[in-house]
Amino acid sequence: MTVLERLKSTARTVLTSASNSAATSLDALLQLELSKELARLQAEVRAVMPDNPCACGFKVYSQADEDGALEEICRRIGLSSGHFIEIGCGDGRENNSHYLLLKGWRGIWVDGDAENIAAIRTAIPLGGRLRVVEQMVTRDNVASIPAAAGSPDFGEVDLFSVDVDGNDLAIALAAIKAWAPKVIVGEYNAKFRYPIKVEVAYKPLHRWSKDDYHGASLAAWVEQLQPHYRLVACNLAGTNAFFVRSDLADRFAAYPPDRLYQPARFHLTALRSGHAPSLSFLRNSLESGLDT
Secondary structure, three states: OOHHHHHHHHHHHHHOOOOOOHHHHHHHHHHHHHHHHHHHHHHHHHHHOOOOHHHHOOOOOOOOOHHHHHHHHHHHOOOOOOEEEEEOOOOOOOOOOHHHHHOOOEEEEEEOOHHHHHHHHHHOOOOOOEEEEEOOOOOOOHHHHHHHOOOOOOOOOOEEEEOOOOOHHHHHHHHHHHHOOOEEEEEOOOOOOOOOOOEOOOOOOOOOOOOOOOOEOHHHHHHHHOOOEEEEEEOOOOOEEEEEEHHHHHHOOOOOHHHHOOOOOHHHHHOOOOOOOOOHHHHHHHHOOOOO
């Protein structure tokens, strides 16, 4: 029985009961099923690719299981802290670097949505370990992000993450040319299984129309980032691919990309990590002595 079939069966049982807490019970059961599904997938990966970082995935503030996979990748290359730039940070409550900030990293959040940036500026102190930029990022202006953030001497970029639902690959290539980050996290279009190579036609002002025309397939990412970067994992939700710079890639087993590919399992993005995310712990961290 699939996850969806189990949930439908559970829903029918709960909704026909007399309990006033049916909705709450159903949500709790949904979270339980999602947790089981993630654990099952991780066990399957561990059995055939024990060195695959996606088997270590978990969610703190990421969309799905990216936080854990990224933590394992950083551990292997000796990055206990560093500098990041994240394009498509949203309102800060759910992205790939919120968790890193809590561990002492420094970085720049970038988003083209004025409401997202306004929410961040209202909620947390900026200018120390975290700066924000409201900007529609293109392959031509990505290199100017540190200057736009008021930090022209930002230094080495250890991690670059991009999620813009369109020109992600083109922007990542420009970032590599500018900084050669140690780790690249890029959203890929998991609808297209390996080795299909597709990518949206580059248009600086591309906006996603909420259909399948977005981003680039995993094979397109691999082809254009090699030989300077090697794919080391894809998260189990099938949303993000993780690449490590070739001079650091010997810390990872060389699994072929077609095996590292993960299909779209977007239901895993509904998995929660405790209560609803906020920026409160990050505000405390940035206000404390850690923010120097």
